Amino acid sequence: MMNDIGRAPAQTLDETRSLVLPALHKAVDRLDDLERLTTSYHLGWVDAGGNPVSGAGGKAVRPALAVLGARAVGAEPAVAVPGAVAVELVHNFSLVHDDIMDRDRTRRHRPTVWSVWDEATAILTGDAMLSLAHEVLLEEGGLQAAAASWHLARCTRALINGQVLDMTFEQRAEVSLHECRRMAQGKTAALIATSTVIGAVLAGGDADALDALTTYGLRIGLAFQLVDDLLGVWGDPQVTGKSNFSDLQAKKKTLPVCWALGQDGARAARLRAWFTDGPTDPAALARAAGLLEEAGARDWAEGEARRLVASAQAALRGAALTPSATADLHAMADFIAGRKA
Amino acid sequence: MMNDIGRAPAQTLDETRSLVLPALHKAVDRLDDLERLTTSYHLGWVDAGGNPVSGAGGKAVRPALAVLGARAVGAEPAVAVPGAVAVELVHNFSLVHDDIMDRDRTRRHRPTVWSVWDEATAILTGDAMLSLAHEVLLEEGGLQAAAASWHLARCTRALINGQVLDMTFEQRAEVSLHECRRMAQGKTAALIATSTVIGAVLAGGDADALDALTTYGLRIGLAFQLVDDLLGVWGDPQVTGKSNFSDLQAKKKTLPVCWALGQDGARAARLRAWFTDGPTDPAALARAAGLLEEAGARDWAEGEARRLVASAQAALRGAALTPSATADLHAMADFIAGRKA
Numbered sequence A, B: 001m002m003n004d005i006g007r008a009p010a011q012t013l014d015e016t017r018s019l020v021l022p023a024l025h026k027a028v029d030r031l032d033d034l035e036r037l038t039t040s041y042h043l044g045w046v047d048a049g050g051n052p053v054s055g056a057g058g059k060a061v062r063p064a065l066a067v068l069g070a071r072a073v074g075a076e077p078a079v080a081v082p083g084a085v086a087v088e089l090v091h092n093f094s095l096v097h098d099d100i101m102d103r104d105r106t107r108r109h110r111p112t113v114w115s116v117w118d119e120a121t122a123i124l125t126g127d128a129m130l131s132l133a134h135e136v137l138l139e140e141g142g143l144q145a146a147a148a149s150w151h152l153a154r155c156t157r158a159l160i161n162g163q164v165l166d167m168t169f170e171q172r173a174e175v176s177l178h179e180c181r182r183m184a185q186g187k188t189a190a191l192i193a194t195s196t197v198i199g200a201v202l203a204g205g206d207a208d209a210l211d212a213l214t215t216y217g218l219r220i221g222l223a224f225q226l227v228d229d230l231l232g233v234w235g236d237p238q239v240t241g242k243s244n245f246s247d248l249q250a251k252k253k254t255l256p257v258c259w260a261l262g263q264d265g266a267r268a269a270r271l272r273a274w275f276t277d278g279p280t281d282p283a284a285l286a287r288a289a290g291l292l293e294e295a296g297a298r299d300w301a302e303g304e305a306r307r308l309v310a311s312a313q314a315a316l317r318g319a320a321l322t323p324s325a326t327a328d329l330h331a332m333a334d335f336i337a338g339r340k341a
Helices: A009-028 A033-042 A061-072 A077-101 A119-140 A142-170 A177-202 A207-234 A255-261 A266-277 A282-294 A297-317 A323-338 B009-028 B033-042 B061-072 B077-101 B119-140 B142-170 B177-202 B207-234 B255-261 B266-277 B282-294 B297-317 B323-338
Strands: none
Touching: A009 A033, A009 A061, A009 A077, A009 A119, A009 A323, A033 A077, A033 A119, A033 B142, A061 A077, A061 A177, A061 A207, A061 A323, A077 A119, A077 A142, A077 A177, A077 B119, A119 A142, A119 B077, A119 B119, A119 B142, A142 A177, A142 B033, A142 B119, A142 B142, A177 A207, A177 A255, A207 A255, A207 A282, A207 A297, A207 A323, A255 A266, A255 A282, A255 A297, A266 A282, A282 A297, A297 A323, B009 B033, B009 B061, B009 B077, B009 B119, B009 B323, B033 B077, B033 B119, B061 B077, B061 B177, B061 B207, B061 B323, B077 B119, B077 B142, B077 B177, B119 B142, B142 B177, B177 B207, B177 B255, B207 B255, B207 B282, B207 B297, B207 B323, B255 B266, B255 B282, B255 B297, B266 B282, B282 B297, B297 B323
16 A cells, blocks of 8 residues: 555645745735735634634645645755745635635634625735735745746636636536536646646656646546535535535535536436525525435545546656655545545 | 927827737637636726727726836837736736725726626636736746746735725724825835836846836836826816716825825814715715815825926936937826826
8 A cells, every 4th residue: 555655644734834834924924914914814823803823724735735746756845835835825815705705704613804804805815815925936936936936827817717617607507517527627626736736846847747746636636626515515514614505505516516417317307406496495405415415416426536536646656756755645635535624 | 308309108108009909918818708708898898798899998008118118128119018918917907806895886987897797706807817917927928037927926915005005094084194105105106116117127127227117117106196196086087987086985095185184274174074074975075175175185296296207207317228218208207197087
């Protein structure tokens, strides 16, 4: 088993946080006034009054991938740090803006920025993080900073398009699995792929290594979204920190939903009817979740996530990557598929 | 008179549009789906249904400054184009987001993006333009692209802070002229300074030239904001394309307002009282405008703008810049101070 020579993902994530958090703090310290407070609040470092709090931050999966990517091409973890900071900032930019658009009041068990302050403040907070990502990367990223920053800008375009499609799909009764996959590739997989490759880009990795890391990242990114979709319906809100059934309430066309809507039979027909004009009271949402499960959407999504993880791991085999980092990437893929939050 | 050897600013602006617009179209064509439509709509190229329209675009002052900056250090205008596209995209990102925050329904005589579509779409449209600016600059900007992109990111941080301060000031009865100047430096002058220097950065201009162009840009940037503030109260809505008195309605602490609030005497006291809790019906807004004028705010702002323009022009004299571009920058400064929209 490759896992035997890889460190546990929890250890990888802990080590990444120790390495990257100081640099992330230093980056956020560049911000002034209100935007520094709201960014620090969103990142889980302070309460809304600016008093330090602990333990509310994200898992830092994307920074960990950036560090692993650098290690995979033989570089020191430190080389990846500006990239790790940048992808974490872009990820959080998208969360803060998405929360406004989706009217989500809770994120990581805490009130969202727009619900504590207002929409204008949340817009500016996201804007500040997006721009800061490029500023830090270009200033600290060394000789390959421009290439890394270009990767980041390209994937941000995909990320934005994913959110556009996601919103557009809410208005439609049916969305094909192909369209939904394109949405998820933009909304989730693009940034995860860029996270995986950005450290290797900063380290000057060769094209074969960058290709392998990108393919791995796109596949675990899609798996990550499938797990997100599963947790959004069948996860424990106490663990996920998100309100239950909110995706169903918004009639979001997630991957398992699109798969189920495309099936034959009575259950798929009932689901199509519900997504067209069904009620969204708690009982109706629970019935819709039951129908999804009976239609096989849960099994399909779980199998698809496992298949993508295996295929991501396979993509690493062809390239000449450092074995220990490859093992850690292997374990990280399993971790992403098995996570509960 | 330097104006005699400089081309008329109108000609500079026309020539810039011919040079930069095709590249701006090519950049926007990278966007997909809805975000391409809304960006093209905002830029005045199509109506909300996607049908081409003409003549509704902006003046392209910032792209013109980028081209003049490149020419000032002896480069071909084409060298500035990726920078010109990038600053125009960042400018329009900020307009689209500011319109949401300020609830402005009209911009350049047309309904704003958020009022035609919705806030979520306008947030995504702005996000797309900000990220696209870096993507294009890094891809097309040549050897100095990273430096140019870094300048852009730094000034975007200042731009965002300016908007944060602007909004914060609306909640306060009084704001010092010093604070207000800091706000205007962020909100307006930073991007104008970056526009002026970005073409020269891309051309590999020396430090003295970049310093002179930055100083010039910061000064005409503040003058630009003063003229904006003047037009917001005493401009002709038919010409400006903005609703009259909207700044007063929001109790915005513009530069002339802050100057007036800091004066002694009965008029300043009445103004302070009105800004604290005065009514905002049309008659009250007209009275407030009258009071501002009687307090000398209009004269002060006009004088200050003239002084800044002269001081911007003086900043160019010390550096070894191409005479014809210097003359055009000289004329552009006069144009900015004298504009009616």
